[in-house]
Each structure stands twice: as structure tokens, then as C-alpha cells.
Amino acid sequence: MLKLSDYRLVFASIGFVGILLFASPTLSLVLHLPAGEMFSELWVLGPGHMAEEYPFNVRAGENYSIYVGVGNHLGSVAYYAVYVKFRNQTEPLPDAFNGTPSVLSPLFEYRIFLGNNMDWEEEISFSFENLSFEGNLSKVSRLIINGYALDVDKIALWDGENRGFYFQVFFELWLYNTTISSFQFHNRFVDVWLNVTRNV
């Protein structure tokens, strides 16, 4: 037979657990447990919605498409900007190590508002106009993105090692920071290499 003091301990334990159970609805409103890992996603997919068959050898007058997507896992609604930029091999990319964006001006930008755990994906169709070749130079004068004609005027030198005139379309993810009331580079970017070729 247990002693009375042992039974007292059992009663006290039942009381403590019971009080915690009754208090739990209120505690859940007042106490906020730490959320899981908070992050954002940025991706680029090929025309078949897969990470394959990205456009590579491109020429004037043909349409190409890719998909760009953003995922919000920051725990609250977020305001993103996706900057579409275009560069040749000598122009700078964003610096992932220092977290700085490319200094190039965006050709096109998306403003996206996403709830927590929500995704956004958009098809980006593009084509080239006024491609010219002269010796070891190739010039892209105009890029058409989603039907909007944009003057780019970029020149690429012939890359003898990889045998092509290379340009790169890349997408930078920026996040609106409410503390400073401004967008900040979110240190994420994805890109697609393009080899500009002559029309046969």
C-alpha cells in the first residue's frame, strides 16, 4: 500500500497536468513558439516545366520560353521583386558571396505579393530582334520579353573556347524590407545561358 504522501504527489501531478491542459488554448494565443526555418525560393525551369531543355542556341525571330518561380516560406506575407537582367560574358553577375546584386539595370521587373507557403510562377517568352554579326562580334539590339520590345544593345565577343557568342538572361530576387521601406537584394539569382547563332 502506498503512503499518503505518495498519493498526494499523484494528485498534485494530476492537478498540474490538468491546469496546463485547461490553460493551453489561452497560452497558444499568448506564447509564440519559434517557427521553422524561414527562406525564399527562386527557380527557373525549361519550357516543359522541368529543369531541362532550357533554350540555348538561339536566333533572331524565334520564340523561346522558360518559367520563373518564387516560393515564400518566410512565415508571413512577403513583397518580392524579380528583376530580369541581360548580360554578355564580360558584364558582372550578382555576388552571392557578398550578397550584392549585379549593377546592370533591369530590363523587366515583376512585383509579386505572396502569402506564406505560397508559390508564384510565370512563363517568360522571349525572342530576339536585330541580331547582327561582324567578324568576332555579335550584337543584340532588341530583346522582346512577353511581347514588350526592349532595347538592349549588347555586344558579345566570339568565345573560342566554348565556340559561341554567349549572353545570359538572369533573374534576381529582391525582398521588400518594411524596416527601411525599400527593396533589398535577397541574395538569390538564377540564370540561363544563351548562344546567339546566325539564321541559316
Added chain:
Amino acid sequence: MKRQFAKASVLFLFVFAVVGLCLHNVSCVKATDDALSKIGEAGNNLQQAFEAVLDAEKAGANVSRLTDVLNEAGRLLMEAEIAYRSGNLSEAASKANASFLTGETVKGEALDLKGSALKEGQKVLWLNSVFSLAGGITLIVGLVFVWSYFKRVYSKRLLDLKPEVVSSAEA
């Protein structure tokens, strides 16, 4: 006489052309400034609308519909910027204006949602507090009663126990 009249006519036409050109340039600059300032205002308004939506969400409101409307405002602003870059100033100003108005609507709705979410939150907190307090008190009072009853039964059983005498010879 005829010569003087011709000279005056040429001078008049020249002055008229210069004034016309100046006025045209002034109106072009004004249109550019107008479109640019409208785009800037729409951008700022979109940021304020987002902050209002964020506040509403923090207060516990469901803001999924508002984010859809914000995306529409963002798309209008993007189109305004593209129109501006391509020199279509009237379209740029009109799209920026539409974006601004959509942002204003979102701000108003977010404020209403925040108010009702705060009220609802207070109500839920009050109900839960009452439930927790009443449940806790009932549990404690019940346990005290059960404990005193249990103690009595325990003591009675303890007193009812017959002492067993064990002789030293048997041991």
C-alpha cells in the same frame, strides 16, 4: 511697302514657330514629369498597401484575397513602367493611376480587416481565458474535494486494518 509686309510676315511666322516649339517642348517635359511622378506615387502607395496588409495579417486577418488584388496593382505598375520606357507617356500615367487606385482600395480594406481581426482576436482571447480560468478553478476545487474524501477513506482503511501478532516462537 510690300517688302516690309513680307518681312513682317516672315518674322511673325518665325516667332510663332519658335513659341510653338517651346510650348511643345514644355508640354512634352510636363507629360514626362507627370508620368514619372505618377509611377513614383503608385510605387510608394503599393509599399504602403503591402505594409497595411502585413499589419492586418499580424492581427490575425486572412489576407489571401488582398494579396491577389495587390498582385493586380503590381502588374499595372509594371505595365506603366514599360509604357514609360517605350515613350508611351499617356498609357504610363493611366496605368500608374490605376495601380495607385487599386493600392488605395487595398489599404482601406486592410485597415478594416485589421480592425475586425483585432476585435475577433480579443473575443477569442477573452473566451479562452474564461475557459482556462473556469476549467482550472473547477479542476482544483474538484481535486481538493476528491483529495479530502480520499484522505478520509485512506485513514479509515488504515485504522480498520487488524494488527497481526506474530509470536516469537513461530518466527
